[in-house]
Amino acid sequence: MKFDSIKSRLVLMTLVCVIGMGVLVVSQHYFTQRLIGLHQQRDVLLRMGQDLLQMRRHEKDFLLRHETVYFDKFLQQTYVFQGRLTSIVPLFDEYRLPVADVESLSSSMEAYSSTFREVVSLQERIGLTQNNGLRARITELENILNEGQLAQSPLSNELLSRIQLATRNYQISQDGTYAKQMNTLSERLASEFGDTALLQGTLAQYREALLQLVDATITYGVTHNEGLRGEFRQSAHNVETQLKAVDAALQPVIEQQEAQVRIYSLSIAALTSVVLILVLIKSFATFHRAFVNFLTFFYRCKRQYQMIDTRKLGFAELKSLAELANEMVESKRDIEARLATVEAELANKKAS
Incomplete structure (x- = not known):
């Protein structure tokens, strides 16, 4: 196209x-x-x-x-x-x-x-509370020991109380000093007052529960970064x-x-702007060239039979106008030629 x-x-x-x-x-x-x-x-x-x-x-x-x-x-x-x-x-x-x-x-x-x-x-x-886990087990064993033979001896009762106090302090502060006290005092209590097999077994369980509490606490972390x-x-x-x-x-x-x-x-x-600008510039240049050709044509038509070159116009609409203008020039030239012929014939008749 x-x-x-x-x-x-x-x-x-x-x-x-x-x-x-x-x-x-x-x-x-x-x-x-x-x-x-x-x-x-x-x-x-x-x-x-x-x-x-x-x-x-x-x-x-x-x-x-x-x-x-x-x-x-x-x-x-x-x-x-x-x-x-x-x-x-x-x-x-x-x-x-x-x-x-x-x-x-x-x-x-x-x-x-x-x-x-x-x-x-x-x-x-x-x-999770004092009523479950090792804490509950330790409390249970302490109650058994407090109600048994150890309650009859002031020294054993004092040792047990000191162990309980160290245990509570350790659960609160996780301080290793209290863990050592628990270990030392429980070992002393077991060695000095573990006379009967039943009492010895209870003390062994109590001591084992205390050691498990210490180990679990250390594994858990004494501080936030441990x-x-x-x-x-x-x-x-x-x-x-x-x-x-x-x-x-x-x-x-x-x-x-x-x-x-x-x-x-x-x-x-x-890109869209560039293409539009190029099309507009080309269209403007084509239209300007065609307009100049038309002006030149009408200017020269006053003195001579000037024909428009349709190849220089660019737009099809202007080419159609140029062809019509060229036909007008041809018609004018034919009419003027016939008019000149008629005038010559009239002049010859008058002369004869």
């Missing part, structure tokens, strides 16, 4: 505008959807951070109150966290991001939750660090997509 008419040029400019706007709209929609998906995943990461904060809150509530309801809430929040973590894996595959970061985060979360399970299990063994408590606290810090690493890996992708949106939008707009 030759764009050699004004109508075709207008159609061409319209097509350029429509195609340019269409491509711009399609590209904007495509990149907008990708950005929406990326920001949704970013929102998932933010919610995962909130989930982690909730887990830390439930963790501290359990350590403070020793109620298993907080452990159940912790587990529920863990499942939510893992589900959200699984949902962002396809995004990392799509953009070829390091999936190892997600896998490390998942492993750290597993380590965190499993270590906290061990903490809860060990606390249940020690005793034992299992220190391990799961470190695991929680690892989860926080790796969650930030995953977020940091996603941020450049969002920035890259935003930059691509700007580049593609500007490129499409610039």
